[in-house]
Amino acid sequence: MEHVKKAAAVSEEEDAAIREVVEGVLKDIEKRGEPAVREYAEKFDNWTGDFLLSQEKKAALTASVPDAVKADIQFAHKQVSGFALAQKESLQEFEIETERGVRLGQRVMPVQCAGCYVPGGRYAHAASAIMSVATAKAAGVPFVVACSPPRGDSINAVVAYALDLAGADIILEMGGIHAIATMTYGLFTGREADIIVGPGNAYVAEAKRILFGRVGIDVFAGPTESAIIADANADPMTIAVDLVSQAEHGPNSPVWLFTESRDLADRVLAVMPRVIADMPNADVVGAAWETHGEIIVCDSREEVVEVSDRYASEHLQVMTSDPDWWRDHLNNYGSLFLGEGSTVSHGDKCSGTNHILPTRRAGRYSGGLNVHKFMKVLTYQELNEEANKRFSAVASRISRIEGMEGHARACDWRLRKYFPDESWDFEVYNQERYG
Secondary structure: OOOOOOOOOOOOHHHHHHHHHHHHHHHHHHHHHHHHHHHHHHHHHOOOOOOEOOOHHHHHHOOOOOHHHHHHHHHHHHHHHHHHHHHHHHHOOOEEEEEEEEEEEEEEOOOOOOEEOOOOOOOOOOHHHHHHHHHHEEEEEEEEEEEOOOOOOOOHHHHHHHHHOOOOOEEOOOOOHHHHHHHHHHHOOOOOOEEEEOOOOOOHHHHHHHOOOEEEEEOOOOOOOOEEOOOOOOOOOHHHHHHHHEEEEEEEOEEEEEEEEEHHHHHHHHHHHHHHOOOOOHHHHHHHHHOOEEEOOOOOOOHHHHHHHHOOEEEEEEEEOOOHHHHHOOOOOEEEEEEOOHHHHHHHHOOOOOOOOOOOHHHHHHOOOOOOHHEEEEEEEEEEEHHHHHHHHHHHHHHHHHHHHHHHHHHHHHHHHHOOOOOOOOOEEEEEEEE
């Protein structure tokens, strides 16, 4: 394995500074509630108006969106909702009888309130509004609170339209740490979120990380990552264009190329400066490539798999002559894009799979946002009297092995109650059983 281009070492000092700021804001909001949120909204967003987007204002924002833009958002909504509904159907309720008199089952239920965060910043993230809210609604979540930071006198009109189309019950014109805290604590709405989803900047991601446990979250998120696996037959310009397309997320967004071909690696490396220079945001893309870009040449495709699985990239493109082999052998990624025709932009905007995905190697143990994240698998059981003769006896013995006398006596009680005519000398019974 050879690094043709290697990323610079990243300091953890910035992460520690962000954590300190986020912890301070969260503690203050937990202590002082809504007044603290209003102060932070004015400080960070220059916002002093109402947070709840009114029906009148929402209608005005929606009316300002061109019909052609609405049609594209409707198309994306149809794809994302359709895929999410198919995911929902893949998780079924069932009931089985494992032994005579023992009934076990599972129910699949949505959470009662979801909080969906849609970032602002330099872009209007209409697709993120669909990815989060539409997926929650496909899961059957009855109440969805959405937050997006205002810019000027409102949130972005296209984002407002997408949130409304996807089914958000309340839209808050609010962003940043205080938006995450507001959804967690149920401020301004009276509805505490059971789960908070959606991408955001480093401060938003850290707020979600700190609050995890008190509220569920989708994924542990960091800067957007993208990797490409390519063989010697891949087009260097297509690779460069796709790497640049993802580097524009921000100057800290890593993009990586893994290949067996040194010739391809050199050709991509040579063309990258020209593709970057042609971008309107060349400074952002250039910083991402210079600091976080990598090209790694491996000795075999098996080694490429090993490297790719170790990086566990958020987005993973495969531009090879045998994409199915890679689909069957790759294990760790957020979402997989097979073939030159599948660019990450498709998944980011409208193909139907969700673009809220794990970063920072979380793809080793987690997938991205999906309808199941908004649902709970709840189990139940029912044991009749006859079943207790066996199950209470076994549970009683296991409880005493563990030293949990109270648990054992709960089972003993049922044996005595349901079978009063039988002799239950539990000390002798357990002695005979285990010596």
